[in-house]
Amino acid sequence: MTVKYTPDHEWIELTGDDDIATVGITQHAQDALGDVVFVDLPAVGATLEQKAIAGVVESVKAAADLYAPVSGSVIDVNEALRADPSLANSDPLGQGWFFKIKLSDRAQFDALLDGPAYEQLVQNS
Template identity: 60%
Template sequence: MVPADLRFTKEHEWVRVEGDEAVVGITEFAAHQLGDVVFVELPAVGRTLAQHATFGVVESVKAVSDLFAPVSGDVVAANDALGGQPELVNSDPYGEGWMLRVKLADAAQVDGLLDAAAYEQLTAEA
């Protein structure tokens, strides 16, 4: 089950809107597909993300995967804990494994993302 209050991308990022900010991470499905995450590279606070552009990299033991910005906006926080504990992405992808907090440039972008039901359907077909 994916959390009902989140929005999702086809590339398996999630977004949780909190006021005029969005918290961003990758889904449990993505974390499971990647396997054990051993390295996460995130943008610096203050960087401006463009929706759909790559914002970082997540690496498992075997694979390197790009992270795609689900929304546009300035990075207001990055999860520094992932530097020392990248495995949080596997163990708690929707909680302690969060990646970025972004100041939303255009809140309407969120409405264009998948809701939980649509995302579950996407992963069921995968």
């Protein structure tokens, strides 16, 4: 299991050799947004390009775009999150995941930030 991060505060976890990854927002993003009240998730079957808008997260403070950390096809979305957006606050790295994507280019995943590099980014922001 490998977790990578984007400068836009999304995490992406690759759990096997099938190039299927789970995407969500980081604890830092969740802290900055505050109480999440609505999520707009991509459609299952949608093809996303890396860095394209994949959805929207709305909180009591602000709305923020959710970006695709890699290119690929959306194979699943978290319907529990759509029904209860507060999961993005209570468990952003677990039950608060947003969607699953089948990577079209593994090199894009490999080029994302690892944990220490992401922590450095957050500390410097």
